[in-house]
Amino acid sequence: MTRLDAVIFDVDGTLVDSERDGHRVAFNAAFAEAGLPDRWDIDRYGDLLRIAGGTQRMAHWFESTGRSPAQAGELTERLHPIKTRIMRNLVEDGRIQPRPGARELIERLAARGIALHVATTGTRAWVEPLLRHAFGPVFDVVITGTEVPDLKPSPAVYLEVLARTRCAPEHVVAVEDSANGVLAATAAGLRCVAAQNAYTRSHDLSAALLVADGLDDPELVSWFDDQLSAASPRRR
Known part of the structure; x- marks a missing residue:
């Protein structure tokens, strides 16, 4: 051996x-904070997990829901730091x-x-x-x-x-x-x-x-x- x-x-x-009740929650909260209607339920997020990386996942989602590549890139660049902040707060609150x-x-x-x-x-x-x-x-x-x-x-x-x-x-x-x-x-x-x-x-x-x-x-x-x-x- x-x-x-x-x-x-x-x-x-x-x-x-951390995925279902951590990252998914943080992504949805970031969408809400930005005033966007996008939400990922448990099953949809499971499908999106096949795309590696949070920024890549977010950009893919925005493009797949009708945003242009430029819009998707701008939204992702703006929202991903918000998502990271929210995720850190969930961690520090003992939610994960x-x-x-x-x-x-x-x-x-x-x-x-x-x-x-x-x-x-x-x-x-x-x-x-x-x-x-x-x-x-x-x-x-x-x-x-x-x-x-x-x-x-x-x-x-x-x-x-x-x-x-x-x-x-x-x-x-x-x-x-x-x-x-x-x-x-x-x-x-x-x-x-x-x-x-x-x-x-x-x-x-x-x-x-x-x-x-x-x-x-x-x-x-x-x-x-x-x-x-x-x-x-x-x-x-």
């Missing part, structure tokens, strides 16, 4: 239930909660001296306070879309974590929830396990070593216990 030295987590939909099993898995890994990192294309303005509020100072390296703008399935954000930590890819596991995330992790040479959620159950996650129903899925818990049996404890 390959030794486990580090785990790199995605954030949205993986560590936290860890997924079941997230804290327990992190505690189990940390107790064995496994290095914990984050690779997300979310904006640091809300990612950083979310991780602090939800989990405390447990992550060694956090790379966000603010530092690496290439969206998953590009492996760029994972490669940046590996470069900064000097971790050997064969000794690292990524935890993702979506097809784009799994493809990004595996393209970086990492083993990947997928903890799917309601929005990603229809995704092709076949590139993952394991597809679980969540971070508290007994199969995922058992898989990590097996990996920890081969881990070499280290001082953090």
Whole structure:
């Protein structure tokens, strides 16, 4: 069994239930603040999630609802910072909660001296306070879309974590929830396990070593216990 030295987590939909009751709510509030009639219900937002990146999602929506490319670009540039501010407020108000099993898995890994990192294309303005509020100072390296703008399935954000930590890819596991995330992790040479959620159950996650129903899925818990049996404890 390959030794486990580090785990790199995605954030949205993986560590936290942030899409339906976080980002979607923030997008709708930004539309309302701008006086626009646009609203994304739960199912529509699930469809839009197939477009990677919040700005890209917003621009696509505006064009698909009859705005010109120029109008769509102007609206997106104006509204996305508003959406980010609202999302940060939701985070600081404690509205975005860890997924079941997230804290327990992190505690189990940390107790064995496994290095914990984050690779997300979310904006640091809300990612950083979310991780602090939800989990405390447990992550060694956090790379966000603010530092690496290439969206998953590009492996760029994972490669940046590996470069900064000097971790050997064969000794690292990524935890993702979506097809784009799994493809990004595996393209970086990492083993990947997928903890799917309601929005990603229809995704092709076949590139993952394991597809679980969540971070508290007994199969995922058992898989990590097996990996920890081969881990070499280290001082953090």
